[in-house]
Amino acid sequence: DTPMTQSPSTLSASVGDRVTITCRAGQGVNSRLAWYQQKPGKAPKLLIYKASRLESGVPSRFSGSESGTGTEFTLTISSLQPEDFGTYYCQQYSSYSYTFGPGTWLE
Amino acid sequence: QVQLQESGPGLVKPSGTLSLTCAVSGDSNSTNNWWSWVRQSPGKGLEWIGEIYHTGATTYNPSLKSRVTMSFDKSKKQFSLQLTSVTAADTAVYYCARAGYSYSWSFYYYAMDAWGQGTSVTVSS
Numbered sequence: 001d002t003p004m005t006q007s008p009s010t011l012s013a014s015v016g017d018r019v020t021i022t023c024r025a026g027q028g029v030n031s032r033l034a035w036y037q038q039k040p041g042k043a044p045k046l047l048i049y050k051a052s053r054l055e056s057g058v059p060s061r062f063s064g065s066e067s068g069t070g071t072e073f074t075l076t077i078s079s080l081q082p083e084d085f086g087t088y089y090c091q092q093y094s095s096y097s098y099t100f101g102p103g104t105w106l107e
Numbered sequence: 108q109v110q111l112q113e114s115g116p117g118l119v120k121p122s123g124t125l126s127l128t129c130a131v132s133g134d135s136n137s138t139n140n141w142w143s144w145v146r147q148s149p150g151k152g153l154e155w156i157g158e159i160y161h162t163g164a165t166t167y168n169p170s171l172k173s174r175v176t177m178s179f180d181k182s183k184k185q186f187s188l189q190l191t192s193v194t195a196a197d198t199a200v201y202y203c204a205r206a207g208y209s210y211s212w213s214f215y216y217y218a219m220d221a222w223g224q225g226t227s228v229t230v231s232s
Contacts, residue, residue, distance in 0.1 A: 001169060034218030036153075043202055043222035044153065055220065089153055093217035096166045098143070098155035 002026050002094050015105060019077040021104045023090030032093040035064055038103075039086045041084040048075065060086045080106075090094040109134035111203050119197075119230050120135035125190040129223055132184065137161070141206040143219060144177070144188045146199040154199075159186055159208060181229030192231045200225040 003026040007065045023033065031051040036044035046062035050072055050077050061078040077084055090101040113125035115196040127144070131137070148213045157167035159177040167175045176189040190197060207216030 033215035036219075042223055043204075044219075045216055046207070046216075046221075049207060049216040049218035049220070055214075059207045091153075091218060097168060098158075098166070100153040100155065103152050 001097060002029060002092055002099050004090060004092055004099050004101040006088075006090055006104050008104060009102065010105045010107065013080050015080055015082055016078045017082050019106065021075045021086075021088055021090075021106075023073045023075070025071045025073075025092050025094075026104050027094070029092040029094045030070070031066060033066070033073045034065075034091045034093075035062075036089045036091065037084075038089065044089060058079050109137070109205060109221045111205065111221060113201060113203050113223045113226040115201075115226060115228070117229060119193050119228060120232055121230055123193055123230075125188070125201075125228055125230075126195050127188045127201055127203075127226065127228070128185050129187070130183075130185045131205075134205075135182075135219060136210060139208045139210070139215075142179070142186045143204045143206060145177055145202045145204055145219070145222075147202070147225075148199045150198075151199075156188065156201075166173070188190075195230050198228065198230045200227050204216055220224075 006025045007022050007051040033051045038044040047058050051066040063076045065074045075080045088104045110132045110154030112130045119125045139168050141158045143158040159165045159179050174191045179186045202225045204219035205221040
């Protein structure tokens with residue numbers, strides 16, 4: 001089981017802001033890292049997969065990156081829009097298991 | 108556009124078995140996809156339960172493995188989850204989801220690109 005941490009746990013931002021959320025894996029995950037957005041009462045929505053690939057239909061203001069160590073990942077929203085508020089989760093896949101981060105609430 | 112729909116009892120008694128089914132529609136080619144169950148306890152984060160392939164191959168979360176069984180019915184295009192010996196800690200919204208695969212480029216997403224709307228299950232007497 002690969003533990004995941006996210007920071008910050010809560011993020012206050014305004015429309016137009018550039019927002020960055022960080023996710024750290026307990027060990028290297030070979031770029032098998034995804035980001036999801038979840039709104040209250042709804043299922044998660046895939047934004048980014050394989051660390052930096054944008055899911056079809058997701059606005060280009062969302063981007064993902066990976067540090068050289070392969071254990072630190074970043075989700076960036078270049079210019080925050082009103083519909084972007086919600087909770088963001090990272091998720092890794094390794095050793096035939098998925099693990100989600102604890103989430104970042106963007107308010 | 109694939110659609111997933113969970114179904115099953117919303118209330119299960121402690122020590123009983125939770126049984127859910129996920130119906131898949133609108134997916135003309137799903138040969139290489141794996142199908143997962145994910146749950147979310149009230150006010151908490153997401154927990155992966157396990158996944159199944161159309162051949163019946165499965166992988167389970169080690170923390171739940173002793174209580175989980177998944178099955179796949181190709182003829183009905185649905186897959187199922189059974190969780191035994193449930194307690195109040197198993198109260199959650201249960202989602203079924205599809206692990207993404209690019210048929211154009213032949214690679215796995217290692218992420219879930221389609222989700223059901225979720226079904227709430229409460230464990231209580």
